[in-house]
Amino acid sequence: MQLSMLLLFRVRISLKTQELYALVFVTRYLDLFTDFISVYNTVMKLVFIGSSLAIVWCMRWHRAVKRSYDRELDTFRHYLVIAASLVLALLVHEKFTFQEILWAFSIYLEALAILPQLVLLQRSGNVDNLTGQYVFFLGAYRALYILNWIYRYFTEQRFSRWISVIAGLVQTALYADFFYYYFISWKNNAKLQLPA
Secondary structure, eight states, X not given: OHHHHHHHSOBOOOHHHHHHHHHHHHHHGGGGGTOOOOHHHHHHHHHHHHHHHHHHHHHHHOHHXXXXXXXXXXXXXXXXXXXXXXXXXXXSOSSOSHHHHHHXXXXXXXXXXXXXXXXXXXXXXXXXHHHHHHHHHHHHHHHHHHHHHHHHHHHSSOOOOHHHHHHHHHHHHHHHHHHHHXXXXXXXXXXXXXXX
């Protein structure tokens, strides 16, 4: 009974977005092998990498989850986002080291990783409550980073991660349209619908 109900429900989560986030965390946290900051930092990096890889594995190979994934709507060409982020990282970075290039790549990729999810939702039109909440909180997380940058700008002597600030502003701008429709549906107590 539960499996048949799950099969009727088509997951509106983009596998391609999940793959991009997994790549973001793997490339950003390669410093696990070179720099030890704290046990907490190490554990959280492993949690981010492990959970994102587990989500990708479930969406690709777990029998029930794989059947509920809507492949027909998730057609965004995410390899173009990967290529653009890599080229940008090679051209615009703070230091020309392997680790720094991968860090810049992960920052640029994270800014664009939500695009397959937004395109999938726009193609589907109606957005179920859980998926809407998921995308809203992904965007809210990034928008709250702006407060972190403001705080760090005023409290650190030399806040030099301008690449992450610019990429974060781009990512927040990508969410702006979704936020608008999310708040309209919340205000009207209606189902979230995105324009086709």
